[in-house]
Amino acid sequence: MRKLVIAAAVAALAAGAYIHKTHNELLVEMKKETKVILMMMQRAFDSKEAIEPRINTPVVDDGVAVALGEKVYNSQCIACHGPKGWGDNPMFPRLKGQPYQYVINQVNAFASGHRSGGNAVMMQAVAKNLSKHDLYNVAQYLEHADMDTATLLKPIEGFKLPGSGQLQDTTETVGEDSDYPGNLPSFTAKGDIVIDNNTGLMWEADNAGGKTMSEAQEYCRNLDSGGYTDWRIPSIKELQTIILYRNSKPATDTRVFKGIPVLGPAGFWAGPVLQVDNNTNTGWHIGFPDGHVMLYSADGYKNTRCVRSEGGQYLIAQLSDNGDGSVSDAQTDLVWQQQTAPAMKWEAALNYCENLSLAGRDDWRLPNHKELISVADYTRMSPSIDPVMFPETNTDSFYWTSTSDVTPEGNKLGHTFLRAPQRNEEVTSLIKIHNEMAWGVSFNEGGSWRYHKSGEYHVRCVAN
Numbered sequence: 001m002r003k004l005v006i007a008a009a010v011a012a013l014a015a016g017a018y019i020h021k022t023h024n025e026l027l028v029e030m031k032k033e034t035k036v037i038l039m040m041m042q043r044a045f046d047s048k049e050a051i052e053p054r055i056n057t058p059v060v061d062d063g064v065a066v067a068l069g070e071k072v073y074n075s076q077c078i079a080c081h082g083p084k085g086w087g088d089n090p091m092f093p094r095l096k097g098q099p100y101q102y103v104i105n106q107v108n109a110f111a112s113g114h115r116s117g118g119n120a121v122m123m124q125a126v127a128k129n130l131s132k133h134d135l136y137n138v139a140q141y142l143e144h145a146d147m148d149t150a151t152l153l154k155p156i157e158g159f160k161l162p163g164s165g166q167l168q169d170t171t172e173t174v175g176e177d178s179d180y181p182g183n184l185p186s187f188t189a190k191g192d193i194v195i196d197n198n199t200g201l202m203w204e205a206d207n208a209g210g211k212t213m214s215e216a217q218e219y220c221r222n223l224d225s226g227g228y229t230d231w232r233i234p235s236i237k238e239l240q241t242i243i244l245y246r247n248s249k250p251a252t253d254t255r256v257f258k259g260i261p262v263l264g265p266a267g268f269w270a271g272p273v274l275q276v277d278n279n280t281n282t283g284w285h286i287g288f289p290d291g292h293v294m295l296y297s298a299d300g301y302k303n304t305r306c307v308r309s310e311g312g313q314y315l316i317a318q319l320s321d322n323g324d325g326s327v328s329d330a331q332t333d334l335v336w337q338q339q340t341a342p343a344m345k346w347e348a349a350l351n352y353c354e355n356l357s358l359a360g361r362d363d364w365r366l367p368n369h370k371e372l373i374s375v376a377d378y379t380r381m382s383p384s385i386d387p388v389m390f391p392e393t394n395t396d397s398f399y400w401t402s403t404s405d406v407t408p409e410g411n412k413l414g415h416t417f418l419r420a421p422q423r424n425e426e427v428t429s430l431i432k433i434h435n436e437m438a439w440g441v442s443f444n445e446g447g448s449w450r451y452h453k454s455g456e457y458h459v460r461c462v463a464n
């Protein structure tokens with residue numbers, strides 16, 4: 001053991017750690033170093049018992065987990081372990097390059113008290129406060145700390161959030177989706193790829209077929225199409241941008257997006273992949289019959305449509321608190337009501353937002369389906385929204401969107417729901433009577449579903 005200590009000290013000397021120290025200072029440092037090394041060896045021995053089987057296959061989410069882990073690291077670990085886990089100070093072990101499972105086991109051992117004594121108290125406090133989620137991501141980051149993750153969480157430059165595409169009027173009450181069309185959806189098809197003129201995202205025109213999440217990720221990583229090789233699975237927010245909520249079965253523009261099953265399952269994969277409570281890898285999908293956003297086990301099968309972007313992605317809202325009861329998102333240019341309004345029926349929600357006067361403005365309205373999804377945070381749950389920017393967000397129920405459900409289930413006119421410009425008055429009045437459902441979003445996990453308009457759900461208004 002003495003040999004090891006000396007070897008470590010020599011290595012430290014060689015690394016230049018003590019270059020400016022006097023002989024005496026050096027001795028004091030070496031004694032400290034000895035203590036630390038002895039402790040670490042003891043612990044390495046102790047923690048053998050704590051080794052658990054790998055909790056899951058690594059979360060290879062095209063770097064998203066790594067990028068999220070970097071955020072966790074930079075806010076909760078960097079002060080002690082130094083930039084990128086280098087461990088510049090001998091008191092704090094180097095973490096960079098440690099295997100995923102090792103970091104998880106050690107942090108769990110600190111949290112359970114299994115690893116204790118010496119400086120472990122510092123880590124015990126950190127470990128107890130670290131969520132499972134953050135731990136998995138930070139462990140991913142430490143294993144791959146050399147990756148350039150900065151671009152993955154950056155917003156896409158020039159990004160514009162497309163409107164929902166809904167054209168149908170379902171009520172005389174002002175404030176429904178079709179009253180605020182926003183940026184009109186616009187695509188350019190070029191051979192095998194489709195460019196979204198609002199978001200700047202480039203899509204594979206065709207469906208790459210049914211795959212598990214990891215197969216889909218691998219397929220996109222290896223794809224060489226349109227002269228590009230940086231394809232990935234889309235984030236859930238990105239995938240939703242190509243939905244057109246005026247259509248159903250499928251709810252998109254089939255002139256440019258090919259290969260969507262009309263009879264069979266038509267869900268498509270999206271990220272990020274999360275470790276949900278029971279430690280299973282879980283991804284996202286959008287059901288293209290109607291455009292619903294939902295979690296799905298990563299081992300299941302969904303369709304695959306790859307995407308790429310010039311740096312950055314549409315995933316993390318760029319929020320700032322305006323200090324007047326409103327929150328701005330620099331990525332979508334939307335302004336949000338910070339507080340949650342009480343539960344109410346859908347028409348009442350339209351009225352509530354139209355009449356709201358807040359933060360010196362009165363142009364509030366009920367957000368459409370894409371807008372409400374834009375403010376969700378898909379890197380966390382319960383709530384799946386930034387809890388500092390939006391305190392006391394309700395996670396037991398849903399929030400209304402202004403977007404009506406136009407599927408046969410939601411409008412009893414069946415599949416022949418006509419576009420507004422094409423229909424006569426008789427059809428218009430039938431639609432008013434029969435259009436019963438609208439979309440709601442849950443901020444427990446971020447999914448969306450169709451709810452009866454007479455149900456009472458929460459409201460958060462938007463303006464721009």
Ligand code: HEC
Binds near residue numbers: 079081106120
């Ligand atoms: C307040 C300072 C402090 C912070 C903050 C901190 N650590 Fe530590 N960490 C330590 C100390 C001190 C040790 C050595 C503990 C010991 O001597 O048992 C350690 C040890 C570890 C170890 C064991 C390393 C090994 O090789 O034995 C891991 C893993 C670890 N920390 C991960 C983290 C992660 C992940 C974070 C951020 C979420 C973090 N630490 C934040 C102080 C800190």
